[in-house]
Amino acid sequence: MMADESALLLSLVEEFVSGLQDSKAKDTATAVKDGQFTVLQLVEALGLSLTSSQPHTRARGVQLLSEVLHECYGDLTEREVEVLISFYENRLKDHYVITPPVLQGLRALTKCNALPPGSAVSMLRSLFQDVHVQSLMLTERGCVYNMLINLMDTREAELKGLGADFVFGFVQSMDGERDPRNLLLAFQIAKNIIHRGYDLGKFTEELFEVTSCYFPIDFTPPPNDPHGITRDQLILMLRAVLTGTPKFAEFLLPLIIEKLDSDVQSAKQDSLQTLAACVSQYEHKDLAEFLEGLWTSLRREVFQTSSEKIESAGLAALTALTSCLSRSVLNSDSDDSLNTFLDLVLKDCKHHLCEPDLKLVWPSAKLLQAACSASNRASHIITAAVMPTLIEQYNNRAECSHRRTLLEVVQRFILSVKSSQSSESEESVLSAFRPSLCSMVFSALSESNANLQITATSALTSLSQQTGLLLDSDIELAVDHLTGLLLKEDDNSVSAAVVECAGALAQLHPTAFITKLIPELKKQMFSEPMEQDREASEQQSHHAMRQRCLSALAAVSTQPSVVQESTPVLLEVLSSAHTGSVSFSVEEVVLACCSLQRIAEQVKDTEETGRCFHDVIIPRLLSLALQAALQGDGSPGRRSPLVEEAVLSAMVRVISTSCSRLQPTMAGQTTSKAVSLFLDGDVSFLPDNSFPSNIQLLKKQQGDSWSQSQMVCLLMGCVCSLPRSVEVPQIDRLLSELEEMSYTCSHPLSYTSAAKCFAGLVNKRPQGDSLDSLIQRTMKRICSELDSTSSSVRYQAFTLMIWVAKALLLRYHPLFTALTDKLFSLLDDADLGPMAADSFSLLMSDSADILNRGCHADTRIMYRQRFFSENSAKLVQGFNAAPQEKKPNYLKALSNIVNKLPKQVQVTELPALLSLLLEALSCPDQGVQLSTLSCLEPVLIDPPPALIQQLEALVSRLLALTSSPAMDVRIVSLRCIHALSRFPVHEILPFRARVLRALARPLDDKKRMVRSEAVQARGEWFLIGSPGGR
Amino acid sequence: MSGGTRLENANPVIFQRSGERLLTAADEDEDVQDPIDDREIFDILSINDPEHPLSLEELNVVEQIRVKVNDAESSVGIEFTPTIPHCSMATLIGLSIKVKLLRSLPDRFKIDVHITPGTHASEEAVNKQLADKERVAAALENSSLLEVVNQCLTSRSI
Incomplete structure (x- = not known):
């Protein structure tokens, strides 16, 4: 080492140890990492401090070393680690002020990859021997737990070599821990001990005691919660410890029974959840001696329930318990513990099912059902014991409310049996009771009490969902009952329940519905309400019957085979209404269309159903509408209901749902046929083809006739709802004819539909120059019409503008702003001002038939917020500048926009607009x-x-x-x-x-x-x- | 208020609440006049029992059949049934009902609150107190009594 580096090191050590400058530790660590000097050199430089007679100086010296090690434990060699460990182990015996930095150093070393074999064991031995963990401060205790966690992750085999001593050492270390942060760590260690198979030896009970003393967790984080530890974290961690091994069973179960007596709701709930969790690991022998106690507690919790949470936790625990007992393998020498336990349950609950006032019937039934749903065997035992009683009770009781309660209980039993059935080959648990259950349900269906009937429909639904339970003859009988109710029952809630039940049954048993229900409903619907002089009330009930039949036809049509039979009936309603052979009101025709739409919505998208809608239903609808439109022109007398706007709009929904949802390829074919019908008058694909050859649906009609021009809405339903992958043929010609039509027609439905159709197509056109120039051309014409106050087509131009604006707003098209400016300027318009204010609501809300996600429109998220943030200032400005009599238009526009914004945006944005809103x-x-x-x-x-x-x-x-x-x-x-x-x-x-x-x-x-x-x-x-x- | 002391009736029989009133088409029609009816008064009275965290309806203290209203004659009659025949809270319950109605009904109404005959030991005395306008007014001047009444009338949703 160079002399100056050596001097630097010495000065760093000096400044840290004597100068008490904490930041020098970081500098030293950086220098060691950069290779300026080694750990060995650091130890040498520390020599004097480490051997000082002052404990505080020694502590400071060790602290510097530990902090450096904390930064660079990764670069140490095995030899260095060995030396450092024996140094640190030795220091553990030193003065108590030195212990904290020593522990930090050891913790850094536990993270070393180069930990020599055997060192983990020796480290822990000295730790457990020389340190009393609970006398340490909070962070040092955490440090010990972290050491254990680190070593458990990397040196599992060595620690297991320590045998039960390791467990004992840990138990001693954590005994008395009180800080939630450290508890989380300690629970983590205990969980590792249990789940990774450490030998508990004779310390099982000690480990249980030292952790279970925290059960149930009672902890409320401090208000500002600096550490982010929640009660739930602690609960789940402790639960994982306590429920981790069957060895704890003999200690845990009595503890749970004891804690269930507590008055604290959260303690009860935690105990019940812990019970449900632990039994999943247990076998029946672990449970055997506690079954009675557990059952008594569970029963009490459900019978005297104070909250739904506790009740459902109790029921879940009972299910878990029963399913644990059902899993156990039977020995020849022991009783069947499941039987024993269920006997207990039945003994306490069954008699409540027959009490005359049915007082505790629900809690008892819930307990029995919870046990019943646990396993197939449990289902067998419980139903065998309970069903005969319930059926007998039902037959003996005369009061409707009692019968209804009993039927509801039976229905829940049917449901709880369902969930435990595993393999299909097995015979249904309920087979033995099939005849009596069926006759019970059918008799309830024919009662006059509405609630009883409704309960019976749900019981019937549950029965039918039991695989292999009902025979074909039962289903046929059920269908007869349902049909009868559909035709005769006037009560709305009953018939809604019947329709729903029919839908559920038809999903599973289509044949009976095809052969019986549909033909019968058809026959009754097509019967005329007969003579003219009949009373209005009977007309009314005939109408109500048709309504029920129409919605039932939709409800049962989920399977393709049923759809094949039900849709022709609905189409026949339309055609009879058109020809007048059977009189149907406009409302009934609309309902028939709604049913078709509902079928298109719910049916599975298969080739078969696609063909049904695209090849049969849509051509038929177009053909009928066209016949009606042509006729509407000529004959003065009776007008076909199919030219009514309500009917056309309902047809639009059928077409649009089919085109958006079913078979894109076929939808493409439908589109090209429809386009050639509307552009070229090509009627070749329509059934009943006796149409004249000169049909021009998109051209201005002679006179003021609108019956043909309004048909453009059907075209809209088709071309505007296609998936974006489907090409629309002759698009340019179509767009220009639609644009022309939206100006030339004077009939509102016709020009609005043409404008919407145009807008729907523009929304899906690919980005690019051709789209830009199309929009610019359109805007130019719109503006010129709007600007000339004498123009006769200002309303038409306005309608086109607002729909095009919506189409562009949805996709964030840049040219949209020009349209907004125009719209804002119209708020001052004498004629169109109020309309412009109203139109903001159209811009901001989802439209039902086009330009929505169902129609695959190009829609960006949060377009409303964007519109609001870009335009609210303009609106406020316009308001301030507007003359007094125009101000309401601005307020209306504003409230239309703000109203449609999501609530959280409103709350943040409104303060700025407050004065305007108060004005409003x-x-x-x-x-x-x-x-x-x-x-x-x-x-x-x-x-x-x-x-x-x-x-x-x-x-x-x-x-x-x-x-x-x-x-x-x-x-x-x-x-x-x-x-x-x-x-x-x-x-x-x-x-x-x-x-x-x-x-x-x-x-x-x-x-x-x-x-x-x-x-x-x-x-x-x-x-x-x-x-x-x- | 009864904190610390034992409740007189710690485990009352609880009755099912009678669901929300169903809206009819007439309710939504601007032009139809809806008369004030028994059920409406009954709904106004979904107030708390001072002894229990339950509403008077759930305890069967007030039943719809014991509510009699005549909108045309501007009169309301309520019979309430204390949970037990010696319930010391009977006057307080009656007072709360009375105050609630005073606050909730147009002042054209004459309000009569009394105990269902034969359900309370000191029926007559309580009825007399409740019928005496001046005593009711005096009771409400008493701020600790008003406090208890107000607590009964504080809706639990907040």
């Missing part, structure tokens, strides 16, 4: 008032300071709105006033008397919903500043 509260437009109030309401929960400053204005405006003519406004304003009552008391106390006086009036409002808000708000305001209140 006094705007006469009810829509503006309502949307402003609903923006304000969430902000009031955590009011910003700016709001509190404006309290006077806020209170008087809100109070004024409580007498608005619109009840929605009254309701929300009262809610806001309610929210104000949670503001800081000193801020609102001055308003108390005034608010109470003003709220007396809405207490007598003519609407109940308003009164109930007023009651709540006034009640809270009474409590402000009153003793016992706030």
